[in-house]
Amino acid sequence: MPVLEANLVKKHYKLGQHTVEALAGVNFKVEKGEFVAIMGPSGSGKSTLLHLLGGLDTPTEGEITLGEKQLSKMNEYQATLARRHNVGFVFQFFNLLPTLTAEENILLPLIIDGKDPKRYKERLESILNIVNLADRRHHKPDQLSGGQQQRVAVARALITQPAILLADEPTGNLDTKSGTAIMELLQRSCRELEQTVIVVTHDPRAAAYAQRVIFLRDGLVVREFPISESTPLAERMSAILAVMRELEAE
Amino acid sequence: MIALLRQIRLLTLRSIRARFLRFALSAFGIVLGVAGMLAIGVTNQTALDSITRLFENTSGRAKLSISSATQDVNGFPEQVQRTVGNLPGISAAAPTVRALTAQADEAASDQLDLGLFGMSSSDNVQIYGIDPAIDRQLRDYTLTAGTFLGDNPTAREVVLVENYAADKDLTLGGWFSILTPNGVESLKIVGLMAREGPGQTNNGAFGVIPVATAQELFNRQGQLDQVDILTTNPNPSTDELDALKASLQARLGKDLSVTYPSGQGERMTQMLQNYQIGLNFMSGIALFVGAFLIYNAFAMTVVERTREFGMLRTIGMTRGQVTGLILLEAGTLGVFGSLAGVGAGMLLARGLTRLMETILNSPLNTVEVPFNDMLTSWSIGLAVTLLAAGVPAFQAGRISPMEALRARGKSGEGWLIRRGWMLGLVLLAASTILLIANPFPYDVQFRSGSLTVFGLFSGATLLIPGTVSGWERLTRPLMKVLYGASGSLGSRNVQRSRQRTTLTVAALMVGVAMVIMTRGMTESFAGDLRDWIAAYIGGDIYASSSIPMRSDVGRRIAAVPGVQAVAAIRYLEVDWQTASGVESINLMAYDPVEYTRVTRFVFSDPETDPASVVRRLQAGGAVLVSSVLSEKYGLKPGDTVYLRTRSGFHAFEVAAVVVDFYNQGLVMQGSWNDMRRYFRINDASTFLVKVKTGESIAAVQEIIDTLYGKR
Numbered sequence: 001m002p003v004l005e006a007n008l009v010k011k012h013y014k015l016g017q018h019t020v021e022a023l024a025g026v027n028f029k030v031e032k033g034e035f036v037a038i039m040g041p042s043g044s045g046k047s048t049l050l051h052l053l054g055g056l057d058t059p060t061e062g063e064i065t066l067g068e069k070q071l072s073k074m075n076e077y078q079a080t081l082a083r084r085h086n087v088g089f090v091f092q093f094f095n096l097l098p099t100l101t102a103e104e105n106i107l108l109p110l111i112i113d114g115k116d117p118k119r120y121k122e123r124l125e126s127i128l129n130i131v132n133l134a135d136r137r138h139h140k141p142d143q144l145s146g147g148q149q150q151r152v153a154v155a156r157a158l159i160t161q162p163a164i165l166l167a168d169e170p171t172g173n174l175d176t177k178s179g180t181a182i183m184e185l186l187q188r189s190c191r192e193l194e195q196t197v198i199v200v201t202h203d204p205r206a207a208a209y210a211q212r213v214i215f216l217r218d219g220l221v222v223r224e225f226p227i228s229e230s231t232p233l234a235e236r237m238s239a240i241l242a243v244m245r246e247l248e249a250e
Numbered sequence: 251m252i253a254l255l256r257q258i259r260l261l262t263l264r265s266i267r268a269r270f271l272r273f274a275l276s277a278f279g280i281v282l283g284v285a286g287m288l289a290i291g292v293t294n295q296t297a298l299d300s301i302t303r304l305f306e307n308t309s310g311r312a313k314l315s316i317s318s319a320t321q322d323v324n325g326f327p328e329q330v331q332r333t334v335g336n337l338p339g340i341s342a343a344a345p346t347v348r349a350l351t352a353q354a355d356e357a358a359s360d361q362l363d364l365g366l367f368g369m370s371s372s373d374n375v376q377i378y379g380i381d382p383a384i385d386r387q388l389r390d391y392t393l394t395a396g397t398f399l400g401d402n403p404t405a406r407e408v409v410l411v412e413n414y415a416a417d418k419d420l421t422l423g424g425w426f427s428i429l430t431p432n433g434v435e436s437l438k439i440v441g442l443m444a445r446e447g448p449g450q451t452n453n454g455a456f457g458v459i460p461v462a463t464a465q466e467l468f469n470r471q472g473q474l475d476q477v478d479i480l481t482t483n484p485n486p487s488t489d490e491l492d493a494l495k496a497s498l499q500a501r502l503g504k505d506l507s508v509t510y511p512s513g514q515g516e517r518m519t520q521m522l523q524n525y526q527i528g529l530n531f532m533s534g535i536a537l538f539v540g541a542f543l544i545y546n547a548f549a550m551t552v553v554e555r556t557r558e559f560g561m562l563r564t565i566g567m568t569r570g571q572v573t574g575l576i577l578l579e580a581g582t583l584g585v586f587g588s589l590a591g592v593g594a595g596m597l598l599a600r601g602l603t604r605l606m607e608t609i610l611n612s613p614l615n616t617v618e619v620p621f622n623d624m625l626t627s628w629s630i631g632l633a634v635t636l637l638a639a640g641v642p643a644f645q646a647g648r649i650s651p652m653e654a655l656r657a658r659g660k661s662g663e664g665w666l667i668r669r670g671w672m673l674g675l676v677l678l679a680a681s682t683i684l685l686i687a688n689p690f691p692y693d694v695q696f697r698s699g700s701l702t703v704f705g706l707f708s709g710a711t712l713l714i715p716g717t718v719s720g721w722e723r724l725t726r727p728l729m730k731v732l733y734g735a736s737g738s739l740g741s742r743n744v745q746r747s748r749q750r751t752t753l754t755v756a757a758l759m760v761g762v763a764m765v766i767m768t769r770g771m772t773e774s775f776a777g778d779l780r781d782w783i784a785a786y787i788g789g790d791i792y793a794s795s796s797i798p799m800r801s802d803v804g805r806r807i808a809a810v811p812g813v814q815a816v817a818a819i820r821y822l823e824v825d826w827q828t829a830s831g832v833e834s835i836n837l838m839a840y841d842p843v844e845y846t847r848v849t850r851f852v853f854s855d856p857e858t859d860p861a862s863v864v865r866r867l868q869a870g871g872a873v874l875v876s877s878v879l880s881e882k883y884g885l886k887p888g889d890t891v892y893l894r895t896r897s898g899f900h901a902f903e904v905a906a907v908v909v910d911f912y913n914q915g916l917v918m919q920g921s922w923n924d925m926r927r928y929f930r931i932n933d934a935s936t937f938l939v940k941v942k943t944g945e946s947i948a949a950v951q952e953i954i955d956t957l958y959g960k961r
Contacts, residue, residue: 056564056651077568083651084566095561099264109565111260114253156565 002029002065003163003196004053009062009072011048011219022048024219025062030164033194035187037201037210039240044216046200047168053198054087054166055079067163084113088157090167094149096141096156102148103128103137106155113160123159130192131155131185147178154185158195165189167199171206183209204244208236215247222247262578269551273579276547277587279540284591284631286536289598291627292619296603312344312388312478313486314495319507319825319894325473326506334477337501339494342387342480347379347464347473350452353418354427354434375414375428376452379464388480389448391458396422396441403462409441410457411449426457430467431798437463504898537630538707541638544583546753548576548642552649553749559646560653573647580639581632588631592624641666667715667748674712681705711756715748718755791939791951798933807937810953812945815847818934820925825894826918828883835879836917837893838910839925842867848940854880854907858887866905867921873902878915880907891918895928 011023023045030036040046051057052064055071058079064071066086074082083089088109096105106124107117117124128134131151141149150170157165167186171179187209189195199210207213208227215223223243227236266273316334318326328345335343352374382399391398394412399405408426420426425436437459445454465471481494491510499508552559559572567575596619666673681702722744729737744751793807801818808816820839825832842864851860854877866872873893875885885891887906892899902920910917926932939954941947 051652054564080563080566080568083564089561089564091561091564093557095557097261097264097558099268100260104260111253111256112562112565112567112571116252117256 003032003034003067004030004198005063005065006049006053007063007065009049009052009059009064011045011052011057012060021219023052023059026216026219026221028214028221028224030196030198032196033190034212035190035197035199035210037199037207037213038216039201039204039207039213039244040216045219046216048219049216050166050168050198050200053164054089055083084109085160086163088160088162088165090150090153090157090165090170092169092172094141094146094153094173096149096152098141101138101140102133102144102152102155105141105152106159108156109160120159123161127155127158130158130188145178146174147181150174150178150182151185154182154189158189158193161193162195164196164198167197167201169201169203170199171201171203176205179203179206204237204240207240208233213240213243215243217247257575258578258582261575262582265579266582272547272550273583276540276544277583277590279536279543280584280587280631280635281540281591281594283537283540283634284588284627285594285598287630288592288595288619288623288627289602291623292595292599293602295623296599296618311480311484313481313491313510314479314498315509316477316479316498316502317475317507317509319505325470325475328472328474330502330506331474331477334479334498334502337498339482340479341482342384344384344388344478344480345379345381345461345474346385346476346478347461347468347470348475349377349379349464349468349470350374351377351428351430351468354429374452375455375457377408377428377464378451378456378458379461380458381461382458385458388478391448392444392446394442394444396439398441399458399460400440403460404466405460406435406437406463407440408437408457408459409443410439411445411454412442413445413454414456415439415442428467431469431800432467435467537634540631541634542757544580544635544638545642546757548580548639549645549749549753551579552576552642552646553747555646556649556653559649560651563649563651563653569647572649573643576639576643576646577636580635580643584632584635587635588628591631592628595619595627666712667752670712671716674709674716677705677709678713679709681709707756707759710759711752714752714755718748718751719745791941791947791954793937793939793954798935799937801932801934804934804937806957807939807954810950810957812942812950812953813939814942815844815940817841817844817848817938818922819845819936819938820922820931820933821935822925822929822931824929827892827894827899832894833916837873837925837929838917838919839922839931840919841922845938848938851906852909854909858906863906866903868923870921870924870927871900871902872905872920872924874906874908874919875904876910876915876917877907878910879918893918893928896930897928900928 006026006028009023009026010021013020013022026045026049038046038049048057052059052072055066055074056079058074059072062072066082069082069086071079071082096102097108100108103124104111106127107120110117110120125134128137131154133148133151133155136144136148141152144152150173154165154170157167165186170182170186174182183199183206186197186199190197190211197210199206201207210227211229212224212226214221225239225243227239231239316326316330325347331343331345334340380399381403383401386398391409393409396409399407399409410420410426415421420439422439422442424439426439427434427436437457443449448458449456459467461474465473479498481491483490486494495508495510499506502508562572562575563569599619684702685706722741726738726741729741731737733740798820804816804818807813817840822837822839823834824837826835846860846864851858851863851874853860853863863874867874873891875891879885885904885907887904889904890901891904892901894900902918902924908919910919939950941950
């Protein structure tokens with residue numbers, strides 16, 4: 001059974017007198033523990049799709065199912081609770097609270113949910129080890145590098161063991177080395193924690209860490225192909241670039 | 251609960267610490283507002299308690315007091331004391347004759363002190379004529395030297411307050427010379443009393459003499475001013491006392507008034523009303539500024555933390571939780587700010603109490619702040635903080651979670667910014683109409699006045715976002731001429747955040763308005779005061795005495811070489827029937843023709859014809875009302891006022907409105923003839939003297955001093 005399913009999802013926006021069709025009927029499924037990358041040029045609808053998949057917005061038409069729940073039919077409050085318990089977010093700009101330490105930032109979703117962080121000590125230690133920040137746990141964001149801050153953000157997204165982890169251009173604000181570390185971290189969370197991850201990115205190098213790449217253009221899925229994990233990274237990148245050139249040429 | 255405390259510790263307190271200066275500035279506003287409110291309340295209560303206690307102390311064990319209901323300067327017949335003393339349930343009736351006079355040696359230097367609270371003289375001494383045997387049953391005089399008054403009812407002896415005697419270098423066994431209507435009279439000082447209990451009367455400038463001596467010296471034979479009553483039952487119940495009061499009142503008739511002694515304190519507290527109104531208005535403004543600072547600080551915080559709130563919404567914080575987060579920050583600020591305000595208020599109350607002591611020239615009780623007052627002030631401070639932060643908190647809750655995903659935070663414009671001008675227009679129009687048309691009675695107008703001003707400012711503030719675009723376009727060419735391209739760019743920036751522009755302009759508007767208002771009020775008041783003082787002491791010489799003077803003294807002064815004209819003036823306290831009851835005011839009586847020869851009228855309406863006013867006053871049955879009374883009670887020329895005369899309430903027509911701040915403006919002016927006819931008074935308090943052009947004022951004054959100074 002898929003963890004996430006988009007069925008004929010459409011999204012229209014009103015811009016003055018005009019209606020803009022951001023998504024024109026998107027269909028796809030994501031299985032548990034899968035690592036999916038969504039790519040496409042600017043204006044292709046990838047950010048809109050991410051908002052809909054994360055329950056931040058509702059589709060004009062179509063259905064989005066997260067586990068057994070219909071995200072598209074939830075009201076604002078239900079969608080908030082669904083995000084709290086089932087979705088982890090990683091942002092391009094980290095979005096950590098500057099007044100909290102790394103550990104407190106990681107525990108923030110549990111604190112918002114009214115849970116006692118002490119009862120999640122074991123899970124915290126495990127995640128801190130995965131993101132390799134055990135020795136930086138008491139540092140505040142301004143005492144951490146960009147890469148470390150993004151690792152804190154990944155840890156924060158993982159702490160609630162969400163059904164899906166959505167990452168919006170997670171390497172967009174990082175240098176290549178830090179970006180690679182983040183993508184490896186997401187890959188590791190898939191392998192070791194069976195975490196389902198969906199990454200929206202422009203970067204073919206980042207997308208190359210995924211098991212499947214979905215290409216969007218003009219609000220529609222125009223290409224979708226799996227990548228074998230046994231294939232070397234450079235070859236995976238070449239394959240993605242080839243598809244991108246092919247789509248540009250069409 | 252634990253989860254909430256955890257959120258407070260991690261999110262609320264950390265956020266406050268991170269923006270400490272901004273929060274400290276906001277808290278300062280609340281501290282100021284709460285402190286002002288508490289201090290003013292406490293000071294008022296302290297003053298009221300002190301005044302009541304003072305009257306209770308000076309009244310001793312007297313349960314009821316009888317005095318003239320018509321404020322008759324001649325008092326009432328002394329038979330009243332004998333009648334009352336023989337009634338069942340009354341064990342003693344102590345007679346009193348009051349006289350305000352001055353020590354004879356100092357009479358020449360007796361000068362008028364003009365102040366906002368009326369006229370006073372520092373050298374006055376209050377003399378009470380008493381029956382020593384009866385009076386000591388009611389009051390505890392603490393003798394510090396000598397003996398009390400003896401049994402001889404006509405003995406020329408006095409017991410003075412020791413502080414007063416020391417100030418005037420008077421010693422036990424010596425003589426105390428005072429001014430009387432018959433000239434200087436001397437009294438032997440047989441005793442000195444402490445300045446406590448009855449010794450506090452007239453701030454200690456006080457002495458007692460036998461009642462018959464007082465009647466003789468001050469031409470009050472057969473008259474008394476007050477009879478204090480001691481009941482057979484030393485501790486009568488309220489019902490018993492009410493019944494006795496009612497039966498006495500019925501027996502004595504409407505010309506005499508039976509009161510509870512401590513009720514006299516209420517009269518004095520009326521004097522503080524204007525001062526209290528001013529302070530209350532100030533505390534209201536302080537609270538408004540505090541609320542404004544808080545709104546501003548939180549509105550800025552919400553804009554600055556848009557992405558942070560977006561992130562919190564994304565990871566599962568509900569709208570209510572985000573709103574609650576801001577309200578928790580405001581609440582924390584309100585709790586501690588109001589607490590600090592209570593502390594500061596207690597200190598401020600001490601300062602204001604000292605100020606009040608100076609105004610009243612009387613020591614007040616030690617400042618005590620009741621817990622309930624502290625709790626109320628603290629609660630109001632907290633509520634105002636939460637209300638002021640309410641709109642930004644609500645806006646924070648409405649921030650879309652997608653803001654967290656944007657590259658730059660976007661500040662949305664709320665309904666108030668987009669459509670608030672409509673509400674602003676309504677508020678502005680309504681408050682302007684209320685302020686100009688002034689349709690409510692004075693009391694309602696005073697209570698709603700602050701709200702109306704608040705509505706005016708709020709309306710003007712809400713209009714700013716709707717009009718800023720027009721203003722900006724209008725001034726842009728000027729900016730371009732003055733500063734070139736950067737001027738044009740800077741001008742356009744004004745429109746980038748209409749909310750920020752609104753707050754800045756509103757802050758400036760409040761500041762400038764307050765400066766203009768304060769300056770306008772001060773200048774207008776000072777101008778009126780100058781005009782009034784110029785007219786009030788319009789004569790060249792102002793001859794007054796601590797005791798009423800016969801009106802023929804005026805004729806004698808007029809005969810002094812160099813004197814051009816003299817006007818006699820008499821002040822008397824009269825009861826005035828208002829819509830809400832009877833109010834005591836001062837009536838200033840003079841001969842209108844004499845008066846205009848010495849000085850001039852200062853009319854509220856400059857178009858008023860003085861000659862017609864003089865004619866109307868001479869015709870009788872007319873008064874001039876002060877501008878204060880006119881504004882307070884909506885009186886205008888042609889209206890009728892009812893004053894209590896010797897034969898009951900009588901109608902007087904308002905001939906004109908004059909600027910007069912004597913007795914805080916609670917004053918009317920009438921003709922000498924009316925005073926004689928309706929109040930049966932024919933003596934003067936003061937003579938205004940006009941010196942002939944070219945004559946030396948000092949020389950004429952010296953002649954008058956020499957001839958009449960000792961009288």
